[in-house]
Amino acid sequence: MQNSNHENFWESMPPLLPSVSIDCTILGFHDNQLKILLLRFKNTNSFALPGGFIDLNEDLQESAQRILKERTGLDNIYLEQFYVFGDKNRRDDKLQKKLMAASGLLLEDDHFLLKRFISIGYFALVDFTKTIPTPDFLSDSCEWYDIDKVPELIFDHNEMVKKALNHLRLGLDEKLIGFNLLPETFTMNELQSVYETILGEKIVRSNFQRKILGLDILQRIEKKMTGAANKAPYLYRFIGK
Amino acid sequence: MQNSNHENFWESMPPLLPSVSIDCTILGFHDNQLKILLLRFKNTNSFALPGGFIDLNEDLQESAQRILKERTGLDNIYLEQFYVFGDKNRRDDKLQKKLMAASGLLLEDDHFLLKRFISIGYFALVDFTKTIPTPDFLSDSCEWYDIDKVPELIFDHNEMVKKALNHLRLGLDEKLIGFNLLPETFTMNELQSVYETILGEKIVRSNFQRKILGLDILQRIEKKMTGAANKAPYLYRFIGK
Structure with missing residues (x-):
């Protein structure tokens, strides 16, 4: 305009x-x-x-x-x-x-x-x-x-x-499923950061992982490509997106 | 007007x-x-x-x-x-x-x-x-x-x-706590009917009672006065109202 x-x-x-x-x-x-x-x-x-x-x-x-x-x-x-x-x-x-x-x-x-x-x-x-x-x-x-x-x-x-x-x-x-806040694929760490930032509180890693995987909304795909392959984290995406 | x-x-x-x-x-x-x-x-x-x-x-x-x-x-x-x-x-x-x-x-x-x-x-x-x-x-x-x-x-x-x-x-x-849908005191049956009607499905009585009492939102008061005193149901009210 x-x-x-x-x-x-x-x-x-x-x-x-x-x-x-x-x-x-x-x-x-x-x-x-x-x-x-x-x-x-x-x-x-x-x-x-x-x-x-x-x-x-x-x-x-x-x-x-x-x-x-x-x-x-x-x-x-x-x-x-x-x-x-x-x-x-x-x-x-x-x-x-x-x-x-x-x-x-x-x-x-x-x-x-x-x-x-x-x-x-x-x-x-x-x-x-x-x-x-x-x-x-x-x-x-x-x-x-x-x-x-x-x-x-x-x-x-x-x-x-x-x-x-x-x-x-x-x-x-x-909302996180319906929206486009994250790139198509992301690591568990990235997803946890989103939750922590929005909720304004730290979440214990193991608790978060158990909870989020229990929702059956994530699909695990290949590992993220980095220099150190053995430490590369898995990538996830939301099922149905 | x-x-x-x-x-x-x-x-x-x-x-x-x-x-x-x-x-x-x-x-x-x-x-x-x-x-x-x-x-x-x-x-x-x-x-x-x-x-x-x-x-x-x-x-x-x-x-x-x-x-x-x-x-x-x-x-x-x-x-x-x-x-x-x-x-x-x-x-x-x-x-x-x-x-x-x-x-x-x-x-x-x-x-x-x-x-x-x-x-x-x-x-x-x-x-x-x-x-x-x-x-x-x-x-x-x-x-x-x-x-x-x-x-x-x-x-x-x-x-x-x-x-x-x-x-x-x-x-x-x-919402049921904040709102004024029910009279000040009500029976467990009446509260269950509200839930069933709004949700559009029947709920098993014992499950409902366990769930709703677990929320710690109800205070049990005296029995409802009816002709048949021994069968009279308890009355409840929402805590804090």
Whole structure:
């Protein structure tokens, strides 16, 4: 959505569903760290979750898929609604105006962006190695941050992250199968790291292995190719993926 | 919201958040049956979930509480969002017009009720014995229906019921404690009936009793007073309620 003609920017947007936005908690896993994708608004130090609006001719789910694709380059991401944020004072009009102005977009007081919005929280688990983070029109960076080093975010976005993580922790086994957080094949150590990071606690190796193999969701394939073949760990993949 | 002056009806409403409605799946338990509260539109045979809109000066959660209270008479109902229904064609404008006309409300083609809406699905478990079902301005009945005899509902409301029940089945133990589905005290049989009805399957009595007592969520109190004292079952209540 690059457009160098600021005055025509809003006019060039398709007709949107009023009052409703989407904000996405996009999580990936890399270097034994759970990471989250954040935008920084142009010429500011203000951070936000990637988000967007609903074109009138899109189903809600299509809008979420489109927004995810615009920021990550990924098609067909499995994503889930987890909560609707609807407090009447959840947004700060002054901050909103300031952030837009920093991109050269001056909002009149009756601009639709200054009206009340509810925001539908989606979250997605993506394969870190396949994403191509891409800033939107209002931001100059779109980058991964360690989940335990999330900066202060605008509006209620920190609360969104917190609620998304809580949602993820419920039914983690099923979600890890359905989602694309890990590459197609992975070691037992890598899988354990994912669990430990998301749950925020260490798990005893033998307990973890017994539990996870007991779920009958993993298929063991060949050993990982490394220099030291005899110490190479087995690779696994989720059955049915 | 009774108002006999139809022409002024819409004008008398407070300013509403555009594009967003709330629909409520309200479940109760009576005579060993899970029941759902449904409205019938005036002078029609069309049924719907109780619903409403969001006043601009209400938080989303406050709107849901108000709608619940208007239909059930109950304050402080514990309720949960479970899904946002946002398909672009989820509503049928012709049906919408017909249903309003049946109440004497003629809608112009550009009326806000004929624009696109997303609807936020809430569900609530209530104490059947305490509810006072009350029709809204557009309906002539508000009544309980057995969950396995839900009639055809307007728009995507049957799908809403289905999704609400799926949501309820996840984490049923926690939900039964947090909610108000049962009276303050109840017998083991009554509790088992709730589980069986919601899960849609019979449970062996001894297995159920062992499982539920193992959760440490029940307190056994005195025996239920009946004519045949020696056969009277024990009463229980949830600890901490």
